[in-house]
């Protein structure tokens with residue numbers, strides 16, 4: 001396959017004495033949908049936050065287009081064309097959908113007003129309406145505070161924000177978790193359409209049939225480490241679950257399987273989410 | 275191309291159809307300002323009906339506005355602080371310290387008879403004192419992560435203490451140039467509008483517009499609403515907090531200049547409850563102590579509610595102390611309503 005777009009090598013991250021990532025590897029290629037799966041507490045969100053510049057790893061290396069990069073902040077990641085839909089959505093509930101979509105990337109009025117930092121509310125609203133329409137999201141009022149929206153609509157706002165600005169890679173951390181059947185389908189359509197635009201999508205999900213239907217590849221994380229990689233087309237739900245739970249260790253490279261038993265000794269707590 | 279976005283099918287669980295009210299109307303009805311303005315209008319209507327000949331004469335309006343001017347200036351700064359989910363208890367003491375430092379300069383440079391040069395420098399001293407004190411408090415909040423309640427409670431005591439050390443606890447004589455008092459203090463624009471009111475109006479307008487229409491205002495709301503989200507979209511949260519606390523300090527400095535011009539003395543002992551009055555006004559104006567919500571327009575209304583109430587009660591011959599009771603009740607009710615609505619809303 002081609003040169004990886006984004007590669008993580010032996011990332012480690014500790015929170016106190018919880019080891020969220022232990023020599024975690026991850027690879028994403030241009031133009032693919034790669035699913036990142038694992039049990040609760042496997043380190044998926046930590047890996048995503050590390051690769052989107054939100055948390056700094058304690059060790060390891062991140063490569064974009066094969067060259068090492070330092071992601072000191074989410075801005076650094078954005079500069080590499082990386083956008084993220086965080087599991088907690090990272091929206092400002094008192095601001096409306098249009099403001100959230102453009103947060104940190106506001107549009108300004110022309111001329112002197114713009115140089116004084118005066119925002120172009122109308123333009124941001126228009127562009128938000130377009131962005132939501134493209135996703136098939138039905139927001140009656142882009143001017144209503146995000147807090148007044150339903151959980152699904154909020155999730156849509158976070159997805160729309162990432163999709164509107166990503167040009168290379170989007171991380172989606174459980175973007176379908178709060179959604180009903182119809183909206184879930186819509187998000188998966190969005191994933192495919194974004195991929196068809198040539199943007200790589202990293203999808204985190206606990207829904208294995210969903211993963212196999214939309215992803216080109218699957219990488220499995222367990223106890224803070226990549227333990228398996230699959231091509232979605234030749235994989236079954238049973239294999240994925242086996243790799244997630246450790247019943248099956250398919251990662252051949254790097255001897256990761258060999259130390260899995262030791263890793264299990266300091267297993268992180270499960271956080272009880274469904 | 276795999277799939278087209280399906281036509282917006284209604285998710286039953288998603289959209290409980292709202293009644294067909296236009297969205298702007300819904301927004302106006304939901305806005306806190308609408309309700310507080312209603313309260314203010316009711317008060318005015320009540321007093322006008324009770325005492326048609328005496329309430330809200332031109333004299334009253336001018337007097338109410340003049341009395342409110344300084345609180346308004348402090349309130350504008352406090353609005354920003356409360357929107358970023360902070361609080362500033364130090365405003366009154368910072369005002370006193372700014373007044374004292376500027377007075378010290380005036381006393382040694384011509385006193386009551388000093389000219390415009392001295393007025394200019396002493397004004398700059400007052401503004402700079404407030405700005406620096408505020409920035410220091412902001413730094414402690416943002417970088418040292420000391421809770422704002424504690425930082426500004428400390429600032430409240432320390433600034434007042436510093437002012438008392440400098441003056442020996444006595445309001446010094448010759449603290450203000452007579453020229454400043456005659457023009458800004460008692461003078462009127464076009465012989466009509468007191469300069470104090472003009473200054474307060476200008477500050478309110480400028481910072482009201484900044485809050486509503488600029489990036490600075492947008493980031494203020496974003497940080498108060500969800501600081502982590504603000505950080506993740508690349509907003510420099512710490513720097514912004516420092517600026518916000520510096521702003522309220524600067525406006526306290528401006529308030530001290532207005533105070534000196536109007537009252538002609540530093541009134542060291544007279545500002546211990548400014549903070550409570552100003553916070554009350556901001557909260558009455560619909561700002562949320564949890565951050566993320568509030569507006570300068572709301573604060574304007576919130577400042578005028580106590581002002582109208584006290585004038586009205588005086589005119590009606592009611593003991594003025596009833597005003598404090600009324601304000602206290604309204605304040606608690608306002609915060610209760612805010613929490614109540616927040617709970618309802620966050621179920622979403």
Ligand SMILES: Nc1ncnc2c1ncn2[C@@H]1O[C@H](COP(=O)(O)OP(=O)(O)O)[C@@H](O)[C@H]1O
Nearest residue numbers: 015018020039040041042043044045046268269
């Ligand atoms: N900010 C944090 N502070 C402390 N522990 C954390 C933090 N974030 C994650 N962890 C811990 O790290 C481990 C991995 O968490 P996470 O990356 O959220 O897993 P996943 O997303 O796969 O469920 C868990 O044990 C979790 O409790």
Ligand SMILES: [Mg+2]
Nearest residue numbers: 044045046087
């Ligand atoms: Mg997670």
